[in-house]
Amino acid sequence: MKTPASAFYRNPVKFRIPTADNLVPIRLDIEIDGQRYKDAFTWNPSDPDSEVVVFAKRTVKDLKLPPAFVTQIAQSIQSQLSEFRSYEGQDMYAGEKIVPIKLDLRVNHTLIKDQFLWDLNNFESDPEEFARSFCKDMGIKDPEVGPAIAFAIREQLYEIAIQSVVSAREIRMSKKGRRGSDNFSVSKGGAVAVDLVKLFGPKSSVIRKRKEWDVYEPIVDLLSNDEVDALEAKEERAFRLWLRLTSPSPSSLKDIPLIFIEKKK
Amino acid sequence: MEAPKDPDSNPSGIDDSELELYTIPSHSRWFVWDEIHETEKTALKEFFDGSSFSRTPKVYKEYRDFIINKYREEPSKRLTFTEVRKSLVGDVSLLHKVFIFLENWGLINYGAPSTHTGDNLAAKDEERCKVRIEGAPNGVRVVSTPNSLKPISVPRNPRSTGDAVSSSTAYKLPPLASFSDVYGDFMRQKELTCGVCSDICDSGHYKSIQDDFVICVKCFKNGLYGEKRSMDDFKLLESNENSGKHGAVWTEGEILLLLESVLKHGDDWELVAQSVQTKNKLDCISKLIELPFGELMLGSAHRIGNNNSANGVVNGAKQVQSSSSDQQETSKTEDHICEHTNENAQNGDVKQSPSKRQRIDSLSDSSCSLMKQVGLISTVVDPHITAAAADAAVMALCEENLCPREIFDAEEDNYSNDSFFSNLNGYSARALESEGSEVERSSQSEMRDRSPKKDDIPSTLRIRAAIATALGAAAARAKLLADQEDREIEHQVAIIIEAQNKKLQHKIKHFEDLELLMEKEYAEMEELKHSILTERIDVLQKTFSAGISRWKDYPPMKS
Numbered sequence: 001m002k003t004p005a006s007a008f009y010r011n012p013v014k015f016r017i018p019t020a021d022n023l024v025p026i027r028l029d030i031e032i033d034g035q036r037y038k039d040a041f042t043w044n045p046s047d048p049d050s051e052v053v054v055f056a057k058r059t060v061k062d063l064k065l066p067p068a069f070v071t072q073i074a075q076s077i078q079s080q081l082s083e084f085r086s087y088e089g090q091d092m093y094a095g096e097k098i099v100p101i102k103l104d105l106r107v108n109h110t111l112i113k114d115q116f117l118w119d120l121n122n123f124e125s126d127p128e129e130f131a132r133s134f135c136k137d138m139g140i141k142d143p144e145v146g147p148a149i150a151f152a153i154r155e156q157l158y159e160i161a162i163q164s165v166v167s168a169r170e171i172r173m174s175k176k177g178r179r180g181s182d183n184f185s186v187s188k189g190g191a192v193a194v195d196l197v198k199l200f201g202p203k204s205s206v207i208r209k210r211k212e213w214d215v216y217e218p219i220v221d222l223l224s225n226d227e228v229d230a231l232e233a234k235e236e237r238a239f240r241l242w243l244r245l246t247s248p249s250p251s252s253l254k255d256i257p258l259i260f261i262e263k264k265k
Numbered sequence: 266m267e268a269p270k271d272p273d274s275n276p277s278g279i280d281d282s283e284l285e286l287y288t289i290p291s292h293s294r295w296f297v298w299d300e301i302h303e304t305e306k307t308a309l310k311e312f313f314d315g316s317s318f319s320r321t322p323k324v325y326k327e328y329r330d331f332i333i334n335k336y337r338e339e340p341s342k343r344l345t346f347t348e349v350r351k352s353l354v355g356d357v358s359l360l361h362k363v364f365i366f367l368e369n370w371g372l373i374n375y376g377a378p379s380t381h382t383g384d385n386l387a388a389k390d391e392e393r394c395k396v397r398i399e400g401a402p403n404g405v406r407v408v409s410t411p412n413s414l415k416p417i418s419v420p421r422n423p424r425s426t427g428d429a430v431s432s433s434t435a436y437k438l439p440p441l442a443s444f445s446d447v448y449g450d451f452m453r454q455k456e457l458t459c460g461v462c463s464d465i466c467d468s469g470h471y472k473s474i475q476d477d478f479v480i481c482v483k484c485f486k487n488g489l490y491g492e493k494r495s496m497d498d499f500k501l502l503e504s505n506e507n508s509g510k511h512g513a514v515w516t517e518g519e520i521l522l523l524l525e526s527v528l529k530h531g532d533d534w535e536l537v538a539q540s541v542q543t544k545n546k547l548d549c550i551s552k553l554i555e556l557p558f559g560e561l562m563l564g565s566a567h568r569i570g571n572n573n574s575a576n577g578v579v580n581g582a583k584q585v586q587s588s589s590s591d592q593q594e595t596s597k598t599e600d601h602i603c604e605h606t607n608e609n610a611q612n613g614d615v616k617q618s619p620s621k622r623q624r625i626d627s628l629s630d631s632s633c634s635l636m637k638q639v640g641l642i643s644t645v646v647d648p649h650i651t652a653a654a655a656d657a658a659v660m661a662l663c664e665e666n667l668c669p670r671e672i673f674d675a676e677e678d679n680y681s682n683d684s685f686f687s688n689l690n691g692y693s694a695r696a697l698e699s700e701g702s703e704v705e706r707s708s709q710s711e712m713r714d715r716s717p718k719k720d721d722i723p724s725t726l727r728i729r730a731a732i733a734t735a736l737g738a739a740a741a742r743a744k745l746l747a748d749q750e751d752r753e754i755e756h757q758v759a760i761i762i763e764a765q766n767k768k769l770q771h772k773i774k775h776f777e778d779l780e781l782l783m784e785k786e787y788a789e790m791e792e793l794k795h796s797i798l799t800e801r802i803d804v805l806q807k808t809f810s811a812g813i814s815r816w817k818d819y820p821p822m823k824s
């Protein structure tokens with residue numbers, strides 16, 4: 001994939017997940033009658049929507065969940081997909097943008113903390129490949145860790161992409177509204193892109209200072225069973241609390257699947 | 266890192282102990298510290314198309330140098346991407362790409378204990394060449410051993426302290442040689458080179474017990490043991506032993522097996538090596554390359570053929586004199602061989618394999634008795650042609666050897682007998698499949714008829730006559746085939762021309778039809794035009810006669 005030079009400077013990028021595969025991260029967290037189903041995976045938005053129900057049925061069958069889950073799962077996926085599609089076709093950002101990605105996740109017994117930089121204009125990037133080499137290098141045996149890392153990266157990239165769209169819209173609006181005022185503060189909520197001139201300028205070296213190495217070094221911890229149990233209990237408590245707090249109030253973008261559940265109840 | 270990091274701290278006097286020896290694969294010899302090679306530019310073109318502020322050649326070089334240096338701090342340990350990325354600023358995907366690139370080229374993690382590509386690396390191990398590094402990253406020079414021939418990097422700028430200058434004079438790079446350039450890897454096996462003076466150890470060499478470090482006798486005597494090695498570490502190895510060890514000696518049978526399996530499997534050396542069994546893949550390849558082809562090959566085939574057939578004749582004569590059961594047995598084996606030959610010949614016809622293979626074919630046939638081949642070839646053409654060829658051959662031989670033609674007379678009878686015999690056979694069953702049996706019968710009869718009578722003629726002469734006959738017959742056959750082919754081609758061309766002619770005629774006819782149509786149409790048009798004109802005049806006249814002004818007509822039309 002060769003993009004002509006300096007194309008990035010002029011042409012804003014249309015909204016998409018800034019990786020090689022334009023895959024939407026989908027997160028499911030559904031509870032029906034005390035049974036909770038949590039899952040995270042990626043979905044190709046160009047797949048026909050009929051696949052969603054097929055997938056939901058299949059999942060319910062494979063996991064031996066009650067049939068009530070089928071509609072929930074399908075609806076949740078569908079709504080997340082349509083949210084993604086609502087951004088499609090809009091300008092995302094122009095010019096170079098490199099953002100820090102921070103990982104802080106737990107998968108079964110493995111706890112991972114890491115941070116690194118991600119180029120939003122590199123449409124050859126492959127989070128799955130990155131996660132694979134991460135697991136290999138760190139000697140992680142658990143097969144669930146790799147996909148979880150890739151998913152976490154995708155989720156953050158998705159978030160950043162959405163923010164970029166919003167801020168790009170803001171800039172356009174502000175330019176229309178008050179012509180001439182250039183000192184408009186851009187995207188308060190947007191991911192803070194790194195200062196490219198500072199990092200890649202002629203004076204600086206791309207090799208980090210030794211004392212910074214620790215900051216960017218991945219940390220992998222293996223937890224004992226007790227620790228996992230404790231953490232899970234804590235998360236569960238937090239979830240319940242959060243559920244109680246958020247349920248009466250109408251939608252916040254992020255939690256559409258949960259709201260469906262509440263309505264049904 | 267064992268060597269000091271700072272080039273300035275390294276005094277200009279260099280001994281071997283201060284040089285680090287690194288190994289990179291020979292296919293990565295383009296690598297130079299001070300420059301970015303085309304290979305890198307094409308593989309990682311995002312750094313060089315100026316598309317981005319964060320992707321510049323400078324950034325790439327920094328990435329590359331850092332990663333390689335990081336690896337060389339501890340070459341025995343496998344460097345992982347995750348280890349590297351924490352120290353480098355930039356897009357992780359891009360860093361990963363650079364890392365993979367360097368790893369694939371063996372610039373890092375080459376020879377390090379690998380987790381996933383173990384087999385690959387082990388296979389590549391044989392084509393290593395050596396890299397010398399002195400202390401600092403910038404002072405690294407890559408020097409080739411004589412076998413890799415091309416200097417990997419001639420120190421271009423002697424700015425990095427005096428080391429580079431003095432050491433470049435200390436090590437002489439051997440001249441280029443095209444053959445070993447190409448087949449350097451095979452040469453390696455037979456020629457060992459001294460690790461100290463880089464000369465070829467032809468007489469014998471000392472080998473280190475701990476590893477494969479080799480030095481020549483001269484260096485051993487002079488006490489140059491290389492870095493960190495003492496006299497006790499070395500063991501004398503004679504060159505003979507060495508060559509024997511590598512199995513450079515090929516028996517005839519093995520060569521035959523090799524050629525046959527090459528014929529069967531083509532370029533698939535794994536299979537070839539499997540069928541040769543006693544030799545490995547590299548041996549097979551090098552042997553096949555060594556084998557002479559063309560004129561030389563044919564010559565050797567003849568020689569072998571001569572020997573074989575001479576033996577065969579002697580044997581045959583003996584066996585004829587001995588009991589008839591023996592005779593039966595030989596004829597049986599002969600049958601087998603002839604069938605084989607025939608099969609080969611058929612294969613050759615069908616496949617039209619390249620010249621190289623065909624030559625192999627002929628060589629592999631040489632195990633078969635020459636007489637059988639002659640018999641085969643001569644039955645391929647008409648008997649009278651064979652007779653003529655034999656006649657001509659005998660004439661030539663007589664002139665050459667100054668011997669009376671009479672000694673062949675007895676043979677002549679035989680030939681005519683033979684030709685009569687094969688004549689009968691040939692016309693009754695000319696089909697290709699049955700040819701094998703026919704050949705075998707005719708050749709048997711040849712043997713039976715001839716052997717007892719013609720002990721008086723020198724066998725070599727007879728063989729030469731036979732060869733000449735066969736060649737003549739083959740030539741005649743070829744001529745016949747060529748003629749037939751010619752006629753065929755002529756015929757085809759005629760057909761094509763005829764077809765083209767027909768096509769053209771059809772076209773012309775079609776055009777004529779079209780023309781007619783057009784003319785008709787044109788006439789109609791003319792007529793129509795005329796009628797319209799008259800009609801118009803008619804209308805105008807009517808209007809005039811009605812006394813309506815023409816100007817009043819137009820406005821409503823316009824609006």
